[in-house]
Amino acid sequence: MNVRLLDLRDSDPAHAKETARARFGTGTPLGSGRLLVLDRTDLLAGHTRAYEELLTGGRVRWLVCVVCGPPVTADDDGRRILLRPGPLGTDRDVATLWVGDGDGMEWGPRPSDLPRTRPGTTPGDHRGLKDLTDLLVREEVFDRVIEISRELPDAVAAPGLSLTDPGSSTDAVTSALTRALRRFTAPAPAPDMPLSAGRSTGILIDLLEGTHRSAFGTDDPGNGELARHEARARDEIAGVRDLMTMAASPLGAAHTSPATILEEGLPQAGRALADYRTRVEQLATRVHSLPDERVHGELDRWGVGGLPPSDEDVTEALDLVADRVETRLRQGTPPHGVITWLDRAAERIAPRTTPPTLSRIRERIPDRLIAALESPAPPTPPGIVSPLLAAAFLLPLAAALIGGVWGLASGIALAVGWVCALTLGLHRAAPTRDTFAVTGAHALLGFTGLAAGLLLSTVITLPTWLPPPLAALMVLIVGTITGGLVLLTAWSALITRWRRESALDEAETAVGDLTRLVDLLAREEWRTVTGRRRLADGIRAASAALRAISDSLAETARDLPPPTTHPAELEAVLSRDLADLTTTALSGLWNVLRSGIPAQDAYGHARSSITELIDAYLDHVQQVGPHTPPDFSRRDGTRRTYRAFDLERALHTLRTPAHERMLQLCDPDQTPLLSTALTTVREIRFAPLGLRDHFDTPTAQDPAPKNTVWTHGGRWVGVLRLFPLRTGTVRTRWDDTAGADTAPDTPASPPTGPYGMRMADTEDTVATPPEDGTAAAPAHPRPAPDGTPPEEDYFR
Amino acid sequence: MSDTSEPQGLYLTPFHETVPCRLVPLPDTDPGDPPHPLLTCVPVRDEIRRCDLLLLSVDPDAHRRPQDRAKAYTALDNEIAAGTRIARGTRGAHPRELSRLVGHHDDPERPFALLEPPRGIPLSALSTRRRLFEEERLLFRDGLLRALTILDSCGVVHRDITPDTVYWDERDGTLQIRGFTEATVAGTPRTAVGTAPWSSHEQREGTGRCDPRDDLWSAGLVLFQALTGYDAAGHGVLPLQDHPDLEPLLLPVLVRAAEERTTADALFTRTTGEPPPLTGGVDGHLAPGRARFLRDRAHKREVLGLPPDEAEERPGPAPTEPATDSDPPPEYTTVTGPATPATARSWGRILLLLAALTAATVALFIYLG
Numbered sequence A: 001m002n003v004r005l006l007d008l009r010d011s012d013p014a015h016a017k018e019t020a021r022a023r024f025g026t027g028t029p030l031g032s033g034r035l036l037v038l039d040r041t042d043l044l045a046g047h048t049r050a051y052e053e054l055l056t057g058g059r060v061r062w063l064v065c066v067v068c069g070p071p072v073t074a075d076d077d078g079r080r081i082l083l084r085p086g087p088l089g090t091d092r093d094v095a096t097l098w099v100g101d102g103d104g105m106e107w108g109p110r111p112s113d114l115p116r117t118r119p120g121t122t123p124g125d126h127r128g129l130k131d132l133t134d135l136l137v138r139e140e141v142f143d144r145v146i147e148i149s150r151e152l153p154d155a156v157a158a159p160g161l162s163l164t165d166p167g168s169s170t171d172a173v174t175s176a177l178t179r180a181l182r183r184f185t186a187p188a189p190a191p192d193m194p195l196s197a198g199r200s201t202g203i204l205i206d207l208l209e210g211t212h213r214s215a216f217g218t219d220d221p222g223n224g225e226l227a228r229h230e231a232r233a234r235d236e237i238a239g240v241r242d243l244m245t246m247a248a249s250p251l252g253a254a255h256t257s258p259a260t261i262l263e264e265g266l267p268q269a270g271r272a273l274a275d276y277r278t279r280v281e282q283l284a285t286r287v288h289s290l291p292d293e294r295v296h297g298e299l300d301r302w303g304v305g306g307l308p309p310s311d312e313d314v315t316e317a318l319d320l321v322a323d324r325v326e327t328r329l330r331q332g333t334p335p336h337g338v339i340t341w342l343d344r345a346a347e348r349i350a351p352r353t354t355p356p357t358l359s360r361i362r363e364r365i366p367d368r369l370i371a372a373l374e375s376p377a378p379p380t381p382p383g384i385v386s387p388l389l390a391a392a393f394l395l396p397l398a399a400a401l402i403g404g405v406w407g408l409a410s411g412i413a414l415a416v417g418w419v420c421a422l423t424l425g426l427h428r429a430a431p432t433r434d435t436f437a438v439t440g441a442h443a444l445l446g447f448t449g450l451a452a453g454l455l456l457s458t459v460i461t462l463p464t465w466l467p468p469p470l471a472a473l474m475v476l477i478v479g480t481i482t483g484g485l486v487l488l489t490a491w492s493a494l495i496t497r498w499r500r501e502s503a504l505d506e507a508e509t510a511v512g513d514l515t516r517l518v519d520l521l522a523r524e525e526w527r528t529v530t531g532r533r534r535l536a537d538g539i540r541a542a543s544a545a546l547r548a549i550s551d552s553l554a555e556t557a558r559d560l561p562p563p564t565t566h567p568a569e570l571e572a573v574l575s576r577d578l579a580d581l582t583t584t585a586l587s588g589l590w591n592v593l594r595s596g597i598p599a600q601d602a603y604g605h606a607r608s609s610i611t612e613l614i615d616a617y618l619d620h621v622q623q624v625g626p627h628t629p630p631d632f633s634r635r636d637g638t639r640r641t642y643r644a645f646d647l648e649r650a651l652h653t654l655r656t657p658a659h660e661r662m663l664q665l666c667d668p669d670q671t672p673l674l675s676t677a678l679t680t681v682r683e684i685r686f687a688p689l690g691l692r693d694h695f696d697t698p699t700a701q702d703p704a705p706k707n708t709v710w711t712h713g714g715r716w717v718g719v720l721r722l723f724p725l726r727t728g729t730v731r732t733r734w735d736d737t738a739g740a741d742t743a744p745d746t747p748a749s750p751p752t753g754p755y756g757m758r759m760a761d762t763e764d765t766v767a768t769p770p771e772d773g774t775a776a777a778p779a780h781p782r783p784a785p786d787g788t789p790p791e792e793d794y795f796r
Numbered sequence B: 001m002s003d004t005s006e007p008q009g010l011y012l013t014p015f016h017e018t019v020p021c022r023l024v025p026l027p028d029t030d031p032g033d034p035p036h037p038l039l040t041c042v043p044v045r046d047e048i049r050r051c052d053l054l055l056l057s058v059d060p061d062a063h064r065r066p067q068d069r070a071k072a073y074t075a076l077d078n079e080i081a082a083g084t085r086i087a088r089g090t091r092g093a094h095p096r097e098l099s100r101l102v103g104h105h106d107d108p109e110r111p112f113a114l115l116e117p118p119r120g121i122p123l124s125a126l127s128t129r130r131r132l133f134e135e136e137r138l139l140f141r142d143g144l145l146r147a148l149t150i151l152d153s154c155g156v157v158h159r160d161i162t163p164d165t166v167y168w169d170e171r172d173g174t175l176q177i178r179g180f181t182e183a184t185v186a187g188t189p190r191t192a193v194g195t196a197p198w199s200s201h202e203q204r205e206g207t208g209r210c211d212p213r214d215d216l217w218s219a220g221l222v223l224f225q226a227l228t229g230y231d232a233a234g235h236g237v238l239p240l241q242d243h244p245d246l247e248p249l250l251l252p253v254l255v256r257a258a259e260e261r262t263t264a265d266a267l268f269t270r271t272t273g274e275p276p277p278l279t280g281g282v283d284g285h286l287a288p289g290r291a292r293f294l295r296d297r298a299h300k301r302e303v304l305g306l307p308p309d310e311a312e313e314r315p316g317p318a319p320t321e322p323a324t325d326s327d328p329p330p331e332y333t334t335v336t337g338p339a340t341p342a343t344a345r346s347w348g349r350i351l352l353l354l355a356a357l358t359a360a361t362v363a364l365f366i367y368l369g
Helices: A012-022 A041-054 A127-136 A139-149 A171-184 A204-207 A225-248 A250-255 A260-287 A292-302 A311-330 A335-350 A354-364 A366-372 A387-402 A406-427 A436-459 A468-501 A504-526 A529-559 A567-593 A603-624 A644-654 A666-672 A687-697 B066-089 B125-129 B134-154 B201-205 B212-229 B264-272 B286-304 B342-369
Strands: A003-007 A034-040 A062-068 A080-085 A094-099 A105-107 A156-164 A662-664 A682-688 A710-713 A717-724 A730-733 B008-014 B016-023 B021-026 B039-046 B049-059 B101-105 B112-116 B166-169 B173-175
Touching: A003 B264, A012 A041, A034 A127, A034 A139, A034 A387, A041 A062, A041 A080, A062 A080, A062 A127, A062 A139, A080 A094, A094 A127, A094 A311, A105 A529, A105 A666, A127 A139, A127 A156, A139 A710, A156 A644, A171 A529, A171 A567, A171 A603, A204 A311, A204 A335, A204 A529, A225 A250, A225 A260, A225 A292, A225 A468, A225 A504, A250 A682, A260 A292, A260 A354, A260 A366, A260 A406, A260 A504, A292 A504, A292 A529, A292 A567, A311 A335, A311 A567, A354 A504, A387 A406, A387 A436, A387 A468, A406 A436, A406 A468, A406 B134, A406 B342, A436 B342, A504 A529, A529 A567, A529 A603, A529 B134, A567 A603, A644 A687, A644 A717, A644 B173, A662 A717, A682 A687, A687 A710, A687 B101, A710 B112, B039 B066, B049 B066, B066 B101, B066 B112, B066 B134, B066 B286, B125 B166, B125 B212, B134 B166, B134 B173, B134 B212, B134 B264, B166 B212, B201 B212, B212 B264
Parallel strands: A003 A034, A034 A062, A062 A094, A080 A730, A094 A156, A682 A710
Antiparallel strands: A105 A662, A156 A662, A156 A717, A682 A717, B008 B016, B008 B101, B021 B039, B039 B049, B049 B112, B101 B112, B166 B173
């Protein structure tokens, strides 16, 4: 409030002067220049020096003096007057309001409005005076009183009030606040708070939202140390594969021994593969153990790609989080729900430690794969029963069909040759295996075929065009070639199958997979570790701050009385205030986090700041009222704290004509001192600013009067009637000597009528007060004589 | 007060040195909650040594019931005994991770212990305010494991490791375990101590003998709560699967039987890559002190009219050797060379067979004529 209050009702002249100098003298703080003084009629004139101090000290520009008590008796003529000191004259921005009785009476200027005690008034509690004081400390009303006083005779008036409070009682406000606090600080589940909302996002935001899907990394190992090990693994695998391919060829069968591949080639490839995996594991372990500032250098040395998120990326993510937190709070989500969301988000974004990375690496190149290469199984020879048996049987049989010794000899030669070739091939392919069963079977079947051929030759005689020796030779040649082709084909198939079973293809794929995993880890984890840590810690700090705010608000709720009854609209408005208060308390933290400064004691700092905000808000609710937005509120729109019924009542009061019966702050026997010229009566219509959107809109069905003064605080709606005093009632004294004669301020009055009754006013006795506009009074007007009879008490 | 004035008291250090002291209460200092409900904790200042301490003594209200008196004195004794053992086990290089016993006064009527004031706040209080930051998480984990290795090396089983007895100092990022009122020596017969979930079931049931791996169970739960914010006391099975980072660390810890759990040393080495801070364990030089302590305690009980300690401590067998950690499989399988081919033997058999078959065929041919 910008109106200061000074109570001189119990001060003698010296004390009053001293008080005035101490509070408003030179060197005291400059205020708004507005001062409301409470004084007494019997002391007023004696406080001349005090008022001089006030009005010459440079601290008071406008002054309203509410002087309480019955009129004093003039020394000279014994009349009842209001004796005021000279500084309160009409040539300054000073208004004097005379409260003859702090309790007041219900009264109107019409003859039919006989005075009566207001219902519910406790005599002596001076409720009317208190309400008037509450009203006059409103800057808007104060200014209007000063403005209107320039139109009033002697700048003095007797105030009357017509008030209504459309808002809730103090108990209702407290109840609503308690309930709002309890609901605001109650446990709540984590809300769904998408961050990206369709915008282009980075990995940090995707991780925060839990929507990150690992991309497929590239299998390019770069140009660093990692590439060397990867290349060696690939080269070894490719070399072994080439050897196997050669071994499977007819020429390779002679030149390339499977034993060499088995003993050297495959184990070397296995060791190279294991070495590559070990290097990657070492890299992963080392990255997690290094300080953040050395991680990128290490990754560069290994030739691992990827770019770290910039500080701007982290700030952007923090901004999004802050924005979502604020939005959720303003939408009514209790802080506990937001805290849970923040904690989970921090867990999602925090960089992972080593063990899960190692397990992922071992998934790409498992131990069994390395073991399969380092301890490879030899090629699997054909079984005892195989298609080769047919050749073993038929070749000697065909030779024996020649018959005779030549047939026998060629048959034996082919059988023995087949078995020997087969044995040679099996030993070359699988030297460690015992293949006697296979070769034995072929030997048996070969000689069985031979025997069968010999038997057949005794029964069947094949026509031959060649002599038996030549025929035998031809059979030998053809049989050898045929047998050789069969055996070579079988050899190639065996080696090819061995190559397929040796996991070389799987190993080559695994190398590529691991390289892609390294690329993925680098881009999503290792390069981002600094940014992720900063973001995770920032979110944790925000969670701690929000926890502090919620704890403080919960403690406040515990200190308030239990809720009773209150309008639901009021609770809703207060709940929104709590959300705004929370976001205001958090705003400082977000700024710190954006700057990159780690917020270690976010809980403690938030606790301090919210305590101040809570105290200020409680003070605002009590002093200013819930209808006026607090300073931290950033919401537009009407604060709908009123019920419809109360709004109707408020509007009815606001439209009360000035001549209607209302609470006049004087005694019934003081009314003769009031002016009878109703046209000089002025009124100030006022209402809290929070009601303006209800009444003062172009489309409002029931608009408020146009000259309504909208106050930024307070809870009253109503009318302040300023009733001028009869001419001669006000006398000014310029010295502080008691008992000095004073001259009346006004010139001689018009004659009286018969029986001492006043003459009728020239204007109507019941005048309609002007409704339009505010009177723009000249700076120092002197009101014209109102033509009322001289200063006499009149019987009414 | 000048140091030359007559001292008002004496206390014994863990190394049995008598030290004069003049203890003045510090009324404006918050002592925190006492480590045991039957003990009082008063912040004091030793004006001779010019240091702030915490004076731990039996709550006068505990004298009202005999069973409370016995428990109170036992709690104080445990604090003193554990502090002494740690001081001697660490040979004066007191670790920051454990609270430090400065001294004690062994008056049967008014015994007290003097401790260094706590550093930081209990984890239970910190958890209501915030989660640990990234750097703090590693420091907390390593500090807790280091504390456990030291306790193991000193043969002390804390038996009450909870978020209330584990303190975290935010300023310098260090951890401190306090509250040794339930502590005992490893190998002592277990008594029913502690509550779920912090105490292992053997400790709650009081079966077997105290084992440092009992503390490992408790510390595992405390660590999980500290790093995840999960309220271990309020829920059932820990959701380890939701925290793959912690699963390899805690699975060997949260094994039902103490004998099957890993040891603090192994866990510390595997986690940090460093050797345990204390090696060699507790020498037998503590045994005479331990025996003297037991005699003194029995004497005090007799003077106070308390019944003898139910858990009569007899030297028990050392805790069973921990189950060896299943080493990860070797990274490389041994490359074995191919077996020596039995080529000659194989050829011999084949040739023999061929010869036999040839002979048979020739015989057949001759027969057929």
